[in-house]
Amino acid sequence: MDIDLNALSLKELKDLQSQVAKAINGFEDRRKKEALAELEETARARGFSLAELTGIAPVRKRSPATAKYANPTDPTDTWSGRGRKPRWFEAALKDGKKPEELAI
Secondary structure (H helix, E strand, C coil): CCCCHHHCCHHHHHHHHHHHHHHHHHHHHHHHHHHHHHHHHHHHHCCCCHHHHHCCCCCCCCCCCCCCEECCCCCCCEECCCCCCCHHHHHHHHCCCCHHHHEC
């Protein structure tokens, strides 16, 4: 596959360059997947999972938290009780309300 690079325009050269970069990345990704599949097969043949041998736990997706508190002025504005307190929650506490009064 001989390509006369001197005969190509700058646009054609840049297109070729991006195609080569994509092909290289795709090749590396395929090789990594093949190696991972081979390692998993070897671990499974010996009675283990790859996660057990590497000490890496499988990624668990956390379900969204359910709302526990609602904004008294806008009930659609809710907070689960996780993370940073919303401004409306802090303002309500400063006004003398208790968290139990804001609970859904």
